[in-house]
Amino acid sequence: MKIKTISRSSDQYVPVRNTQESSLPRNLNPALHPFERAREYTKALTATKLERMFAQPFVGQLGDGHRDGVYCIAKNFNTTNQVASGSGDGIIKYWNMTSRDESVTFKAHYGMVTGLVVTPTQSRMLSCGDDKYIKLWSVNHEEFDHTFGEDEVYNNKNKGLVKTFLGEHAFKGIDHHHQDDVFVTGGLSIQLWDINRSKHISDLSWGADNINTVKFNKTETNIIASSGSDNSIVLYDIRTNTAIQKVVTSLRTNCLSWNPMEAFNFVSGSDDHNAYLWDMRNLNKSINVYKDHVAGIMDVDFSPTGEELVTGSYDKTIRIFRTREGHSRDIYHTKRMQRIFCVKYTTDARYILSGSDDTNIRIWRANSSERASIKSTRQRNKMEYDNALKERFKHMPEIKRISKHRHVPKVIKKAEEIKRIEINSLKKRQENDRKHSKQGSKPYVPERQKHIRGTAIKEDN
């Protein structure tokens, strides 16, 4: 039997490029493509399932890690593949992520390395510790003799050292200005240093308590945020050389991160298991609350795109949040990973680094089902189409269920359950209180204000 088909021979026309494949003519008649929504739904479902099937977040670890817990990671903002890390035994390492190997190692401090940063101009490491020292290190092999082995690291402490600053107290947290040669340190007081001077140039302290974290704004570069042991978050401006605003929260803030794309927004990770997004112009309430962790958040970092943020918690998990959503998009954990003390996005927003108590620095994919391999146009188009479909049908019950499903460690699951019960009972009690007290005497407090005790400079709204 001969079947007659409509065919258009490609011999009869000249394609634009000779490498171009002759495209298949499509018939757009809707009668020929019925059930579009049903078909697209099915495609979306399949795509969602495939995404979960291909979800493999863990990439690997950096070298052999440290000998003690990793308590700080700093990224080099000029490159995508270089990071520095500091551990509890005073060792700092500079890593090449491409080879996943360390390029230099120094015994930097006695005791813990409490702060580490890579200077933006010359790519040097600046570390501070409990031993009242701030040290500037070179990471270029040419500048020093880098022949000693790992055991010698503990003895050779002066190689690669460029400069030492002696302080009056132990330091906690350090950050470098994004353009100028200025850095700021936390501790008993918050001090501003010029890298070319040996003494600090100004003291910005407000209040008497310890400062744990200091962070320079990356966009509006003269603004600093710090969090202290007195449950406060303080903002400073180095142009007017003063602290400018202070907000006190119910529990301690462990970490801060400025949004690199939105100059006035920053996120803080708190001991009350939540992270909060703030607008520095109005600290009477936070903009968003990121819930899901079941222990205090130890570190938080914004993605360079400003669309997502990653949190590392004391509950041994990493969670990724979308900036404008309240619950996590993904949770990462492994059996052997202990309490997490530092997480960082890489500068190309593709990977996440985590340092934890178990001495390892782990590399994760920011998007667990994504692969780094180069894709053909067809493949890329397909993935884009799939993503669009997933986004479109994400509210359908089955797709929602599949895309949300995660295997979570039993401990965390249990903790979540307990937490839920606690919160519910608390709510119930408050509700009862409200019922049995004078109307209006116990107003509802929005979730975004609950954690705030007050601000130093009062505002109307």
Add this chain to the structure above:
Amino acid sequence: MDEKDLKQSKKSTTKNDIVLNDDDDVWESESSPDEDEDEDDESEDDEEVDEDEDDEEDIFKNDSEDIEDEDGINLLTTVSKLQSSLKKPEKERRKLVSEATDENEFNLPTNGNKLSLNDMLAAVDSSISKDAILIDDDSKALSAPLPKRIQQRHDRAVAYEITKEEISKWEDTVQQNRQAEVLKFPLNPTVKHNDAATTFKSDNVPTTELEKKINDVLKESALIDERKEATFEEIAVAKLSLEDMQKRTNELRLMRELMFRDEKRARRIKKIKSKQFHKIKKKERLRAQELVEGSDLESDGEDHDMKRAQERMSLKHKTQSNWAKTMIKSGMSKDASSRAELEEMLRQGEKLRSKQLGHEEGDQSDDDVSDIEKEYNNDINNDSIKSKLGKGVLAMDFMKNAEERNKQENLKQLEELRKLEMDGDLQAFEENSGIVNITKNQGRRVYTPSSSGMKDDITQLNEELREEIEDDESKNLTNKLSKKFNIISSTVTSTTTNSTTTKDTIKSVQSEVDQGEEINPWLTENSEPIKKSHKITTVDQDSSKLSKAAAKIAKKASKKHGKKTGDDELIDIDETLKVLTTHQGQDSENEEEGEGISQDDSKMFKQKELIKEAFAGDDVVQEFEIEKKRVARDEDDKHEDVTLPGWGDWAGGSKKNKKRKVILKKIDGVVQQDKRKDKHLKNVIINEKVNKKNLKYQSSEVPFPFESREQYERSLRMPVGQEWTSRETHQKLTMPRIITKQGTVIDPLKAPF
């Protein structure tokens, strides 16, 4: 400093007031600045500066405000005051310049006036002058500076305001980025121009000795000419116009493309492993070659000779080759492909033999019948050979029968051909088997409407053709006569000599004949046996392809002999018209009846009654009520008694009459009876059963960013896929919001200055 400025600006307004109130006479205070300063210096440095500034400001403000303050004072004094205040500073300045004496505390400028005691007292004693500020009961002490903490607090507040203002400048950018449909990171990529091509310079300078040597030789022999090489391409291109250039490039491109495709196809064909395919291909190629050769008429004899030699060598045309022998022996010749191969060989041999005999190749197509007969005889011989070949399928009965049939057919055909040769071409149309539609296998029934229809069509077509020919021939007198006697004779064709001379006479006869035919076309139609029934078929979208095709063919056929079907239609229309008229008649009657009813009310009652009577049996309303109740009961929760008789009782005779405890088990229904939605609604039953299968495809509530169900529905309405949208739309809809480039640092937002 900032704080100081701020303080000043805050205090300035209040201070002005104080000064104004205190100073009645301005120029007096102006006249004694030195004394003031002496006193002030000791008290506060800061205040001094402030006061001075304030005083200077006052000069410009006083003249207007003084008047307002002191309305009671007479005009003269005010005028004089004004004058003095206006002129004073100038005079004073002039005097200061022209003063010759040394300036010390005992030698003060007097402004031309003699100094009196009153003047001196005026500054001190308020009783003499209201302007005395040195001893003033009302004057207040300046406030002490704020404590440092509070000062700092103020500073912070202001600094915060400034910072807020500064940082709010990012608001627009941030909003823009948030609302952007696509964000491509890095946001402001630095464009790197690849200037390698422009700066690249090939170093043609020879470096090694050997190169130098060769270069020298080349230069000497004038083989190397850089200019020539360089300009050749340019000249060739430069002459062409832009369009020509384009055309040329297009041509070249097409050529390249075709070559590329050819290559691709060849590669693909080469990959095919099927032997049969290759055989067919080869044959095709050979045939094509033959065609080419035929056209050339063996112009290149040498080539031809070579080919013949090859053929002879390969023994391709004989059955004596080893392969052919084995094929015949093993009965493999029944295999279609190998048989074809064998036949091919034989044909080749035949061709060669004919060539040897001196025939040309193209002759065969114009063979006489005798030749065909000859061949046929050969075939018979071949058959005898074949019968020897083996038992296989060919030896089976039905195959034999088929062959027999074939033979018969062929013989018949031969007969016809012979006749044709003898008589001319009329007979060819007598039987439908003569043309295309030879049913090869009589044992097979054909169900497809197309083929059967075609057959009928063809028969009819033949009929028509025949008639036409007959008509033509009836123009001849002899034919006319013969036709009248209804003889379709074999002699007709033989006497085809035209007779134009007798045309006139023929015409009249012809017209007679025509009339005879035209008198009653129905009759003639009827007289012919009806071969097929015309069915009215309706073709719509739902009907199968087969029926569609059939309809199409029918349509075509009807077009071919439109006359007949047209007549059919005529009849149909007439009939329907008749029917219509009868219906109309009935309708008009009905209308008349209706009018009659409307005129009479009593009749309407009757009508109602009639309806009642007609629907007397079915009480719809009550039935509905009953059904509603039943549905409510069915969907309600049910209680099942699950008490087991004898459970918990003692066995044996001693029976106590104790109360049985009834255990009821509740079975959840769809909805409780008193919670039904249609409880208070009349004439409605709302189905509250939830279809669980549908739940999978329904969002339980309107998801967050959407405000209403309609909005959400709308967002899902337009499909994204390529099947439903254009390529551009598809790409636009599937474009991800955030695009990052692998291995590129995404810098934080930076101020552009």
